[in-house]
Amino acid sequence: MARINIDQMRDFLKVYFIAGSNNSSNPISDVLQQAIKGGITIFQYREKGSNALTGEEKIALGRELKEICMAANIPFIVNDDVELALALDADGIHIGQGDGNASEIRHKIGDKILGISAHSLEEAQRALAVGADYLGVGPVFPTTTKDDTEEVCGPQFIAQLRSEGVEAPIVAIGGITKENAPEVVSGRADGLAIISAISKAADPADAAKQLQLIWE
Known part of the structure; x- marks a missing residue:
């Protein structure tokens, strides 16, 4: 994939589904296919936490999920692991603040998409200085999916970043549901990063569709 422009990145971030094998009681490949039918715009493979796959199994699942994304023409992002990506x-790839030297990672991946988590104005500015294509900001609401999260910042933090001059694409993450998503959108986020609201939904396609409709 050639280096994408800011407007393309904003479009990709709209409904950003993040998942791994342990985020659903159903096969995650099936959940991903249903979520794509519902309208997700990008997918991040995050194989972490209890009962997560490792080694060849992790790679094999990644290949399967990437093929599903390729067939649907949506970007396939890997969480944290540069070598896996x-x-x-x-x-x-999407990296957190503790996932290595961002400048070195940008050099390794070339023109591939680089997303970086930011929890302060200073972190956001540093991420953009090394070439981040988008920022992941959160948790905007309490979440139980990740056990290593920062303090909840609230959707107003994104509005604050905007007021400080951060115009880069921003995806909000953490505890987002179709009920509270409008509040995040009004804070000038470009996208909604979703794990449980899709992966644990009885109907992932409908869950994704409801989130997509918020943008319309």
Whole structure:
């Protein structure tokens, strides 16, 4: 994938589904296919936490999920693991503040998408200085999906970043549901990062569709 522009990135972030094998009681490949039918715009493979796959099993699942994304023409992003992202020839990688030197990672991945988590104005500015294509900001609401989260910042933090001059694409993450998503959108986020609201939904396609409708 060639280096994308800011407007393309904003469009990709709209409904950003994040999941791994342990985020659903159903096969995550099936959940992803249903979510794509519902209208997700980008997918991040996050195979972490209890009962997560490792080694060849992790790679094999990544290949399967990437093929599903390729068939649907949506970007396939890998969480944290640069070597896995390169091995899978992913469209990009998303890293947190403690996941290595961002400048070195940008050099390793070339023109692939680079997303970086930011929890303060200073972190956001540093991420953009090394070439982040978008910022992941959160948790905007309390979440039980991740056990290593920062303090809840609230959707107003995104509005604050905007007021401080941060115009880069921003995806909000953490505890987002169709009920509270409008509040996040009004804070000038470009996208909604979703785990449980889709992965644990009885109907992932409908869950994704309801989130997509918020933008309309």
